Amino acid sequence: MFQGLIAYLDSIRARDPAPRSRWEILLYPGAWALFFHRIAHWLFEAKLYFLARLVNHISRFLTAIDIHPGATIGKNFFIDHGFTVIGETVEIGDNVTIYQCVTLGGTNPTNGKGGKRHPTIRDNVIIGSGAQIIGPITVGDRARIGANAVVTDDVPEGATMIGLKARSTLVPAEDWIKEFIPYGTPCDDPCQPSRDCVEKLDAELKALREEFEALKAQTAADAGVAARRSGTDD
Structure with a gap:
């Protein structure tokens, strides 16, 4: 006992x-x-x-x-x-x-x-x-x-x-x-899968933002070229 x-x-x-x-x-x-x-x-x-x-x-x-x-x-x-x-x-x-x-x-x-x-x-x-x-x-x-x-x-x-x-x-x-x-x-460790998921989403969001900025810049450049061509044609 x-x-x-x-x-x-x-x-x-x-x-x-x-x-x-x-x-x-x-x-x-x-x-x-x-x-x-x-x-x-x-x-x-x-x-x-x-x-x-x-x-x-x-x-x-x-x-x-x-x-x-x-x-x-x-x-x-x-x-x-x-x-x-x-x-x-x-x-x-x-x-x-x-x-x-x-x-x-x-x-x-x-x-x-x-x-x-x-x-x-x-x-x-x-x-x-x-x-x-x-x-x-x-x-x-x-x-x-x-x-x-x-x-x-x-x-x-x-x-x-x-x-x-x-x-x-x-x-x-x-x-x-x-x-x-x-x-x-x-x-700590048991929540690692959740942190990995958040980090992955953050990386994807960053890539999408960079792609969007590049697309916006390309659109602005194309618009500028089109405007210059229109002025030349006039």
Whole structure:
């Protein structure tokens, strides 16, 4: 158990450069929220729903993180900062990182009955601050959800999603970034295809302008020649 705790704290240090020691991480609200959730989830599985909710409310009061006792969470889950909401039927894999103000929310079933209505987050996913992932969708392994993205459709494995409504950055899945990306929001290489496209358009526009200027100059020269010929004929 002690070794498991050490491994968990080290997994957080690998993703967050801020703490100077493991002791600091023990003060993180995300670590405490996960601790309380393990207890609440055990009570929920034992059908002690009131006690599970009680632990959940205590955790929310102390950490500003609301994790429904029914949510299933894997190993090395890290919520950086807080103010996150995780719904009842959420399933989270291993080594998932979530930043502040994220919602893993559900849809209202048309039949009025519960069921799978919240997202499934696979292993090694990073979810940036303010992102909203809604409905019984699946976010594939190693996916990155950019800050403030709103995701309502399945996310392919290794994809990077940005915007509202979220769209892929068009980086091929086989080119996914292997290193950890803070906030799940790329600022360099994953956007290279877009920059290449802009540079290509700029080059084409420059060529068109040069062609237009040359054509305009040629037209003016032809008009001058025609005018001189007309004067000579008179």
